[in-house]
Amino acid sequence: MIKIAPSILSADFARLGEEIRMVEAAGADYIHVDVMDGHFVPNLTMGPPVVASIRKVATKPLDVHLMISPVDPYIEAFAQAGSDIITVHAEATHHLDRTLNLIKEYGKKAGVSINPATPVSAIENVMHLVDMVLVMSVNPGFGGQSFIPHSLNKVRQVREMINRQDRPIELQVDGGVKPDNIAKIAEAGANVFVAGSAIFSQPDYRAVMDSMHKNVRDSQKNPD
Numbered sequence: 001m002i003k004i005a006p007s008i009l010s011a012d013f014a015r016l017g018e019e020i021r022m023v024e025a026a027g028a029d030y031i032h033v034d035v036m037d038g039h040f041v042p043n044l045t046m047g048p049p050v051v052a053s054i055r056k057v058a059t060k061p062l063d064v065h066l067m068i069s070p071v072d073p074y075i076e077a078f079a080q081a082g083s084d085i086i087t088v089h090a091e092a093t094h095h096l097d098r099t100l101n102l103i104k105e106y107g108k109k110a111g112v113s114i115n116p117a118t119p120v121s122a123i124e125n126v127m128h129l130v131d132m133v134l135v136m137s138v139n140p141g142f143g144g145q146s147f148i149p150h151s152l153n154k155v156r157q158v159r160e161m162i163n164r165q166d167r168p169i170e171l172q173v174d175g176g177v178k179p180d181n182i183a184k185i186a187e188a189g190a191n192v193f194v195a196g197s198a199i200f201s202q203p204d205y206r207a208v209m210d211s212m213h214k215n216v217r218d219s220q221k222n223p224d
């Protein structure tokens with residue numbers, strides 16, 4: 001079973017509530033919220049007040065991806081705004097263990113993300129603290145970029161690290177995920193797929209998500 005997390009970065013912000021209801025009705029498992037600060041990444045998006053507004057509309061878990069540095073001073077605000085999963089970047093904090101513990105102190109699921117240039121070894125000593133690992137398959141900052149092929153090796157490496165743990169940890173991939181590459185990413189070991197432009201650029205959100213599920217199912221039936 002795979003999960004799909006539409007990234008609202010590519011939604012029509014003037015109709016955000018309606019867009020969230022539409023992707024949920026079309027089969028979204030999580031609502032992926034990209035928070036960017038114009039410092040850690042070269043773009044600005046939204047903060048806790050927007051997450052709090054989304055919380056009133058969304059029925060699915062809010063999967064909040066913080067691309068901000070510093071990050072610790074903002075964990076409380078994003079937790080209180082109604083985030084369910086808070087993911088931070090290994091590159092964005094000097095004390096990753098402390099940051100992940102802070103998320104857990106607020107009763108939230110903790111995710112850790114690594115950029116394309118960061119080796120998986122950067123997170124091996126915090127695996128016992130995380131509920132999700134997010135492998136970025138583009139350099140974060142913008143939707144609509146192309147999937148970086150060497151990310152597949154990192155997904156395989158993280159899957160091996162997860163398999164060595166004694167509890168389930170989700171493995172999410174974000175950036176350039178499309179119906180035509182999702183099966184390969186799933187084969188590498190990912191189970192949660194963030195997709196922004198692939199979904200929101202199409203008129204029929206359900207058709208895109210259905211084709212993602214179908215392509216993964218077909219490749220599992222007929223592995224090459």
Ligand SMILES: O=C(CO)[C@H](O)[C@H](O)COP(=O)(O)O
Pocket residue numbers: 007009010032034065138139140141142143144145174175176177194195196197198
């Ligand atoms: O975190 C992100 C960018 O930093 C976005 O979630 C990601 O890029 C999704 O967009 P797309 O599916 O269009 O690549």
